[in-house]
Amino acid sequence: MSSTGAELHVSGLQGLTKIDTTMGRTSDVCADDSVPTVRAQNLDELHSLQVKKSAPSTPRGSLTPKGGATAGTPRSDEERQRQQLQSISTSLASLTRESGPQVVRGEPGKVPIASVTGRAAYDPRARFQDTSDSALKFTHVLYNLSPAELYEQALKSEKGSYITSAGALATLSGAKTGRSPKDKRVVSEESSRDDLWWGKGSPNIEMDEETFLVNRERAVDYLNSLDKVFVNDQFLNWDPENRIKVRIISARAYHSLFMHNMCIRPTPEELEEFGTPDFTIYNAGKFPCNRYTHYMTSSTSVDVNLKRKEMVILGTQYAGEMKKGLFSLMHYLMPKRGILSLHSGCNMGKAGDVALFFGLSGTGKTTLSTDQNRLLIGDDEHCWGDGGVSNIEGGCYAKCIDLSKEREPDIWDAIKFGTVLENVVFDEHTREVDYSDKSVTENTRAAYPIEFIPNAKIPCVGPHPRNVILLACDAFGVLPPVSKLTLPQTMYHFISGYTAIVAGTEDGVTEPTATFSACFGAAFIMMHPTKYAAMLAEKMQKHGATAWLVNTGWSGGSYGVGSRMKLAYTRRIIDAIHDGSLLEAEYTETPIFSLHVPTAVDGVPSEILMPENSWKDKQAYTDTLKKLAGLFQKNFCNFADYEVGGDSNLTQEILQAGPVFDQAS
Ligand SMILES: Nc1ncnc2c1ncn2[C@@H]1O[C@H](COP(=O)(O)OP(=O)(O)OP(=O)(O)O)[C@@H](O)[C@H]1O
Ligand SMILES: O=C([O-])CC(=O)C(=O)O
Ligand SMILES: [Ca+2]
Ligand SMILES: [Mn+2]
Incomplete structure (x- = not known):
């Protein structure tokens, strides 16, 4: 360096005396520890040096596209x-x-x-x-920006975006912090009309084709008016034969990163060959619908059109609408191919034993399918076909309220760089999240790619299930922590889809409210519940699966008197189902619901296994049990007229599998 400088000096300013810059040091003693200067003349040049082009994913010409219009013609x-x-x-x-x-x-x-x-x-x-x-x-x-690029976009242009101390992207979903099922509309058109479930109890509220186009136009004009839009091209379903290509067009980096995490991420090669999507979401959720438009009953509208293969979102930024909108699509497409779509979690033991976890929101699908001793196939949406099970998604969506490292270590550790954290509250300085804080909502959520769970099973597929676990969070506290179900009982409880929640505590309401949601997810099914139930019965019978009803809710009394089942006990129960030991246990039968309850489960106090033993007030127990049984019966009236899979015997059997009791006594 210094010698070059000296030469320059000499050639540039001839005639002047050469200045000795060696200060008497010999050249073999190098005292110059400086690094070479930057190879840029100005800041723009410097910045352009910092970022280099991504390497092309595929060497040109080496592609051999299978099928499609471009086959054989390298582009x-x-x-x-x-x-x-x-x-x-x-x-x-x-x-x-x-x-x-x-x-x-x-x-x-x-x-x-x-x-x-x-x-x-x-x-x-x-x-x-x-x-x-x-x-x-x-x-x-x-x-298809990367998570890092989407972080930058969010931090630059979306208020409420922060990096938490764990590296997750904290975001706000805006005015809506949960789905808006009352604002969901399904277009009634000739290609799907006769297959769909309409009317009482159905989640499909009708909309005509013309009105759909009005909302679609509103969304498209809004999106095109923006400075920029995000486009994600991704896949659904790990079963390669039944993979669906989806395109998500949205206005927010939050939405793009959420779907990046939740759908299956294409490889660069797959993306190059993506072509035309099978289904497109227009998420214009920042923009309201026009309430003068026919069928609009609020500023929010979530519209599915199976013929056009499109979904339009107006007036809600809650990202779960996209996830569950695609799930509805799968609930239509897959059964038509003889594949059962399921609102369930799914995991697999080291020996290849698969378990499904059904249950309504908050009953434990994500918590219990994420198990350090087992491989996670998926936490929320699956398909069961002739070859076994496959996850529909590429990520998990975990509830975060009261999350703790001790109780849910894998979920805790999955909250890191790349994870979207919705509506959580954090310290203004340290950016440490307070998971107990419900200031924004109780429905705080983390969306992360499934590979953030160390024992994820990738590809997310597995053999036919051995156990089917129906989860209910029974806030009445009368259902046993675990019971073994007969096949008709399984159908009865699957069609009922029971859980009980506790309504807003702040106004002093401590009464639990029973919720019945057919197939443990009525909000997402497209056809009549008995269609899915018949398919489940057929598959369980064919593959010899055993079903269990697990109460992850209250024990020792209803909400207010008893307490929520310890997660540690529920985990022991689930362990005993997985390892086959519970199948070998001794059983007693409960009154009214006729549930078969094991007399002992390793690691669980026996007193809690039969709920009536854990209630101090025996009369209150009987009254509450009858009350719940009445609610089950009332709900099931809606399905009593239907024949499951055209087999009326099965229907009778299923009806008899419900609670039986004398109202008067
Ligand atoms: N005994 C228990 N069993 C399971 N979960 C429990 C139990 N006690 C408390 N919990 C808590 O209940 C919540 C269960 O929520 P989880 O995310 O698993 O619901 P989910 O069924 O996946 O719902 P969603 O479909 O909305 O995602 C978690 O916050 C978990 O910590
Ligand atoms: O859809 C959501 O917002 C959350 C979820 O998983 C469910 O409700 O089943
Ligand atoms: Ca979940
Ligand atoms: Mn769910």
Whole structure:
């Protein structure tokens, strides 16, 4: 270095006396510990040095696409990019104008990665020629960004975005902190109408095709008006034969990262060959629906159109709408292929024994399927087909309220860089989360990729289930902590889908409220519950699975008197189901519900196994038990007229498997 400097000196300023910079040191003693200077002339150049281009995922020409229009014709990089953007422009097209928007990949103000004009007429039915300003505007697309990029986007432009001390991205979902089932609409159209469950008890509230288009147009215009939109192209279902391609178009980095975590992430090669999605979500949740629009009963509307293969979200930013909207889609598509879709968690023992965990929200699917001794296949949505089970999702969505490292170590450790933490409260300085704080909502959640659980089973598939565990959080405290079910009882409880929650405690209400939700997830099913129940019975019988009813709720009395079942006890019960020991136990039968209760479970105090032994007030126990039985009967009336799978004997058997008691006594 110093000798070069000296030479420069000499050649630059001839005639002057050479200055001795060695200060008498000999050149073999190097005292210069400085590093070479930066290779940039200005800050812009310096910044451009910092970031380098991603390596192409596939060496060009080595691709051998299977099937599809492009088979055999290797495409250039530019051609691939152009087709991808054209596809996004088509997705974002207004149906009343001639063309999709001019799509630019990359942020506004930055050198675009690629762009395409939406001039190609894609829809011959377009009704109006467009000469509006919106047709002149570019739509900037941030396509399948990485978690780090999405963090930066969120921190830059979304209020309420913070990095917690564990590295998770804390976000706010806005005014809605849970789903809005009353605002869900399903388009009644000829391709699916006759397959769907409509009317009393059904989650499918009808909407006509024209109104759907009005909301779709509202969402598309809103999204195209933004500075930038996020687009995720991902998959559903780990069963490669039944994989569904989904595209999610959203306005927030929060939504893009949430879906990045919750859906299956394509490899770069798979993304290049993605092509046209099978289903598209338009999440314009920051923008309300127009209440003058037919069928709108609030500012929120979540609309599914099976014919168009689209979903539109207006007026709610709660990300769970997207997750569960796609689940509804699977509840339609999969049964049509003879595959049962399930609102269940799923894990597998080292010996390959698979267990399913059914249950309504908050009953323990995520908590109990995440088990350090077993492989996690998935925590919430699965398919059961001829080859076994497969997870629909690529991530988990865990409740965080009162989360502790001791009780739920794997979930605790999964909350790190990349995880979306919704609506949690944290210290303003240390950014440490207080999981007990319900200031924003009680429904605080963490969404993380499934590989954040160390013993995840990837790919998330497994053999046919050996155990089917129905979870109920019985706040009445009358159901036993565990009982073994007959097949008709399994169907009865599956169709009932019982849990009990405790309504808002702040106004002094301490009465539990029973909730019945068919198939342990009525909000998501598309067809009649008996359709799913018949498929479950058939599969359980064929593969010899045993069903169990596990009460993760109250013991020793109802809410207010008794207490919630210790998670440690529930875990012991679940262990005994998995290891087969409970199958060998001795059983006694309960009154009214006729449930078969083991007399002993390793690690669980025997007094709590029969609920009436744990209640001090025996009369109160009997009264409460009858009250709950009455609620079950009242609810089941809705299904009594249906024949399960066309087999009326099964229906009779199922009816008889419910609680039996004399109201008067
Ligand atoms: N005995 C118990 N068994 C299971 N969970 C318990 C028990 N006692 C307390 N809990 C708590 O109940 C909650 C169960 O929630 P979990 O996230 O597992 O629900 P989920 O069934 O997955 O619901 P969702 O479908 O909404 O995700 C957790 O917060 C867990 O810590
Ligand atoms: O959908 C949600 O918001 C949470 C969930 O898993 C459920 O309710 O079953
Ligand atoms: Ca869950
Ligand atoms: Mn769920």
